Amino acid sequence: MTDLALDKPVPPNAAGPNRTAPTARRGMVRPSPTALGVGLLLAVAFGLLPLVGSEYLFDAILTPFLALALAGLGLNILTGYAGQVSLGSAAFMAVGAYAAFNLSLRLPELPFVVDILLAGLVAAAVGLVFGLPSLRLRGFYLAVSTLAAQFFVQWVFNKVGWFSNNSPSGIVTVPPLSVAGLALDGSVGRYLFGLSVVSVVTLVVWRLVDSPTGRALAALRDHETAARVIGLPVLRLKLLAFAVSSFIIGVAGVLWAFAYLRTVEPAGFNLDRSFQILFIVIIGGLASLRGAFLGAALIVVFPLALARLGETLLGGLFDSGVLEMSQRIVLGLLIIAFLIAEPAGLSALLDRLWHRIAGRLTALCSRLCPRSGSNRSV
Amino acid sequence: MTATPSEAPHLQPSATQPQAAPSALAVDGLSLSFGGVTALNGVSFTVAVGEIRAVIGPNGAGKSSLLNAVSGLYRPDSGRVWLGGHSFAAVPTDRLAALGVSRTFQNLALFKGLSVLDNVAAGLTHRLRAGVLAQVIGLPTARRERADAYDRAEALLAFLHLEDARDRPVGTLPYGVQKRVELARALVARPRLLLLDEPMAGMTLTEKQELTGCIRVARDDLGATIVLIEHDIGVVMGLSDRIAVLDYGRLIGDGTPEAIRNNQAVIDAYLGVAHDLEAGEGI
Known part of the structure; x- marks a missing residue:
């Protein structure tokens, strides 16, 4: 009785509870293709990329990707798993970023890892407060009430100089990143730091969504009345979802400020950012861990790719104004196309693609070596 | 008609003396209205431990409202619900599972x-x-x-x-x-009390027979007392120990399948068509 459901060989990026992935709950533990894929991905991300990547790759693509993916992961717990809509994600990022800044400024003796945890807890506390309306409100009404978080938090950081150490411009520069005496203020260092944080948090989130509590969150999302009738603590679960989600989004805010921008300003956490995170979750796939990463990759890479493409095709005509405009238009079209073609997001798209490739491979394999292929069913 | 007479209940004799047995559920003078529409009007009845109790009635008679009031989804205007020795003016839904009560819904309520x-x-x-x-x-x-x-x-x-x-x-x-x-x-x-709101709606005859067996086993082997809303009269007559009949939110009949079959008020309200036919045949 050592191998229980929690030990399923499904890695963090494997499907959430609403997929059919778990086939063998107990019995032989065989690394699934997804486990191998995640292992390979981590090996490349930790081992290979730091050796071969350029500064541009880390500073402009990978680090912001990691921060946004983490924010997407956080929002996915709330929206994808627990079914509570939120338009205030950027506010919780801001809370995390400002909390970490003030902690490192005012309590410099604390190690930075502790700063991060405390910043996450502060964001969780704020998230809990703004999650209280969810006990009475649902759907659009809840979404509107989370907008209050967005505007209120941004207003507070603009208004109260203490938070930005009375900086006249409102923009503060964060101290260089260093963990346990190890300076991580180079491009690669900040990237590796972000990658480590994201890996750890993703592991924890995977454990959470795979636990009975994670299933209970999904139950709450799918049928709140039935969840109440079978004795699930609906109010506690909602607040838990808000707290955990805000914690993670707060940590994402710390990454955004300390690993990516190295500055903090309220305007960086405006409503646009909240929508960006929501788009990441929707495009990537609701209730899918992998979805947050896919969505963030698209959101980060897409504008850069479009800029390159425009430059190549149109040359001087494609100035920054045109670029910004075309980004908005194309991204908007993309979201609409996605919602129509694949409401379950990139994650589901990838699943389908994978199944097709796997099917082809199996067919090919059974043709090449009929004996080993024939008794294998897909 | 789908059920056969061979599906007669096992426990009919014991169910004839509900007053003596401790009740798994009792509602007392339950009234509930939505705006001007009265869903329940002073409904009282008891469910003995270990019995299969059917609630029948025409559409809109208040059957589902009754179950919703018992499971706390609706708050009755007046009356009380007794569950497992506790009396409630409004049943706390959150505590339902802890009280040993579970239910199914008329429209599926799955995750x-x-x-x-x-x-x-x-x-x-x-x-x-x-x-x-x-x-x-x-x-x-x-x-x-x-x-x-x-x-x-x-x-x-x-x-x-x-x-x-x-x-x-x-x-x-x-x-x-x-x-x-x-x-x-x-x-x-393993609930002590199981509330089933039209568990067989939309099922084929075979599925109904299978489910009837399952409900019996749930009572006989798993020890659940069962309250069942069902439209299929054949199933109800064969399966239940006692039947409560609602019409326009009022309890118009309560007794064994035999008694209900011969209850004039029930026949008038609910089996009116059958009554007319019988009368026609008699002439």
Whole structure:
């Protein structure tokens, strides 16, 4: 009785509870293709990329990707798993970023890892407060009430100089990143730091969504009345979802400020950012861990790719104004196309693609070596 | 008519003296109205421990309102509900599972995104003692609890012949199978009182017969007292020990299937067509 459901060989990026992935709950533990894929991905991300990547790759693509993916992961717990809509994600990022800044400024003796945890807890506390309306409100009404978080938090950081150490411009520069005496203020260092944080948090989130509590969150999302009738603590679960989600989004805010921008300003956490995170979750796939990463990759890479493409095709005509405009238009079209073609997001798209490739491979394999292929069913 | 006379209830003799037996559920003068519409009007009846109690009545008679009031989804205007020795003006839905009450819904109320097994296991989640952290870390107690819950869920899947659907997302299954999944979720916690709101609606004859057997086993072997709303009179007559008949929110008949069959008020209100036919044949 050592191998229980929690030990399923499904890695963090494997499907959430609403997929059919778990086939063998107990019995032989065989690394699934997804486990191998995640292992390979981590090996490349930790081992290979730091050796071969350029500064541009880390500073402009990978680090912001990691921060946004983490924010997407956080929002996915709330929206994808627990079914509570939120338009205030950027506010919780801001809370995390400002909390970490003030902690490192005012309590410099604390190690930075502790700063991060405390910043996450502060964001969780704020998230809990703004999650209280969810006990009475649902759907659009809840979404509107989370907008209050967005505007209120941004207003507070603009208004109260203490938070930005009375900086006249409102923009503060964060101290260089260093963990346990190890300076991580180079491009690669900040990237590796972000990658480590994201890996750890993703592991924890995977454990959470795979636990009975994670299933209970999904139950709450799918049928709140039935969840109440079978004795699930609906109010506690909602607040838990808000707290955990805000914690993670707060940590994402710390990454955004300390690993990516190295500055903090309220305007960086405006409503646009909240929508960006929501788009990441929707495009990537609701209730899918992998979805947050896919969505963030698209959101980060897409504008850069479009800029390159425009430059190549149109040359001087494609100035920054045109670029910004075309980004908005194309991204908007993309979201609409996605919602129509694949409401379950990139994650589901990838699943389908994978199944097709796997099917082809199996067919090919059974043709090449009929004996080993024939008794294998897909 | 689908059920056969051979499906006569086992416990009919004991059910004839409900007053003597302790009641699993009693409603006393329950009234409920929505705006000007009266859904329940002073309804009182008892359900004895171990009995299969049917509630019948024409559409809009207040049957589902009754179950919703008993499970706390509606708050009655007046009257009380007795559940397991406690008396409530409004039943606390959150405590329902702890009181040993579970129910199914007229329209399916499943967790569509979860697998069949997860849906059924969710019926036991309220019993888990391990906290979120223990679950995330995977402490031995949390893992044992969870394994135990899933073992029970699997046993119930076997009981209701749902093993083949085990890992399918429940939203992709046919209606009749989803109905059974919901019954499994309600049964997995071994409820003392099971409220079934039209469990056989939309089922084929074979499925109905199968489910009738399952309901009997739930009572006989799992020890659940059962309150059943059902439209199929054949099933009701064959399965239930006693029947309560509602019409326009009022209780117009209460007794054994035999008594209900011969109750003039019931015949007039509910089996009116049959009555006319019988009268026609008699002439």
